[in-house]
Amino acid sequence: MILTYLNCFFSSIFKLKRILLSLVGLVFISAYTSTAQVALMGGLNYANERNNNLLENQKPIVAYHFGASIRYYPFKKRSNISLQNELIFNQKGYKQVLDKEYVFHFNYISLPILINYAPTENFSINAGFEFSRLLSGNIRRSSETYNYFDIGLVSGFSCFDKQRISFYSKVTYGLLPMLDYYTIDKMGNFTGKIHDLINICLSVGIKINIYNEKIQFIK
Amino acid sequence: MKRYNLLNNLLLVCTMLTLVSCEGLFIPDPIDPRLPKYTENGNNVAGAFINDESWKSVVSYGFMTASDKPTIITSDINDSLVILFEGNILNHYTAIEFHLTGLNIHRFEDLILLKNRKIQLDGLTNAGVIRYDNSRDYLVSNGGIGQIYIRYVTFNNLSDKVILSGTFGFTTNDTASGNKEVSYGRFDYVFSKDSDFHIE
Numbered sequence: 001m002i003l004t005y006l007n008c009f010f011s012s013i014f015k016l017k018r019i020l021l022s023l024v025g026l027v028f029i030s031a032y033t034s035t036a037q038v039a040l041m042g043g044l045n046y047a048n049e050r051n052n053n054l055l056e057n058q059k060p061i062v063a064y065h066f067g068a069s070i071r072y073y074p075f076k077k078r079s080n081i082s083l084q085n086e087l088i089f090n091q092k093g094y095k096q097v098l099d100k101e102y103v104f105h106f107n108y109i110s111l112p113i114l115i116n117y118a119p120t121e122n123f124s125i126n127a128g129f130e131f132s133r134l135l136s137g138n139i140r141r142s143s144e145t146y147n148y149f150d151i152g153l154v155s156g157f158s159c160f161d162k163q164r165i166s167f168y169s170k171v172t173y174g175l176l177p178m179l180d181y182y183t184i185d186k187m188g189n190f191t192g193k194i195h196d197l198i199n200i201c202l203s204v205g206i207k208i209n210i211y212n213e214k215i216q217f218i219k
Numbered sequence: 220m221k222r223y224n225l226l227n228n229l230l231l232v233c234t235m236l237t238l239v240s241c242e243g244l245f246i247p248d249p250i251d252p253r254l255p256k257y258t259e260n261g262n263n264v265a266g267a268f269i270n271d272e273s274w275k276s277v278v279s280y281g282f283m284t285a286s287d288k289p290t291i292i293t294s295d296i297n298d299s300l301v302i303l304f305e306g307n308i309l310n311h312y313t314a315i316e317f318h319l320t321g322l323n324i325h326r327f328e329d330l331i332l333l334k335n336r337k338i339q340l341d342g343l344t345n346a347g348v349i350r351y352d353n354s355r356d357y358l359v360s361n362g363g364i365g366q367i368y369i370r371y372v373t374f375n376n377l378s379d380k381v382i383l384s385g386t387f388g389f390t391t392n393d394t395a396s397g398n399k400e401v402s403y404g405r406f407d408y409v410f411s412k413d414s415d416f417h418i419e
Contacts, residue, residue: 139246188388
């Protein structure tokens, strides 16, 4: 199962749209000329969907995420400010408890781009944007039902960044509606269109620095 | 030996044909997953709420068998049309029928006249009916009042299959079970000229 998800993660990298690939390339070009820290990361998501009273008996779900992050320090005089880019396989969704429990999983490939500020040595806060593309879901034909692109605002913090293992938590507040659908009344009249269901997600996890010290791609 | 090989192969093929079934595609409605999503793809599904219970119809094909298949019956004499959706509530047979008149449907090709047509059910000339199984007797409710909206009609290239998609809702009653409200109904079926369309 882990191999399946890893395969999905790495194959999804090659499916990124050109704009995302350009962003990734830009990140690594920038990192090439500065010091950088590379880490593997993974953890849990507490996910739900914001909506305008659309869903009955809706509840959040616990899901997961994993991926890699690269943090680099482009400003020599401001070593407590860094830029962080991640590439993560991100599961979000929600559930509804009706006659039985209906669980909706949405699997994204996400590219957060964050600015980090470390007021102390062992604590830092970050904020930025997350660009996500829907890869799959547990619902049949989910790509035909739900919008495949999402942008979110990200805010979070991390502890013990300079250690081999650090901890982080962040909230991703989606900006784009996932669903474009009809409103149908009891008699079957089409009364309008819905643009709703927006991702919201609390993530907690650990990060394992591959290199314990700052690395430099070129000297 | 050759005979036994042939029999074995035949048995294998029959077993595979029995096991391989082509089911209707049930995509949960993104707002209420107890119902199928409204589609116009010929997914061979239908759903509705009958009072608080969810009624489902998912066409299933087996080896020489089929279940929950819809049927259209037209009559030249009365200019009447019966549209039958077979399904179940909690695995109990329940069918929803529409008895319609004055639509001028006499041939399979005439079904195009139903496209984007909202038909009001008055319980007399046009009616929605619930047919359900109770101790092997098929009980039928009285004619229901509401509407059926056939939103999408399209034929395939050979004009021997048609996709009909739409929505419906009506209220009815019967002496045994009292008032029944059929709500948020939707259907998306493929009808075959040879097997699903009958002229009486």
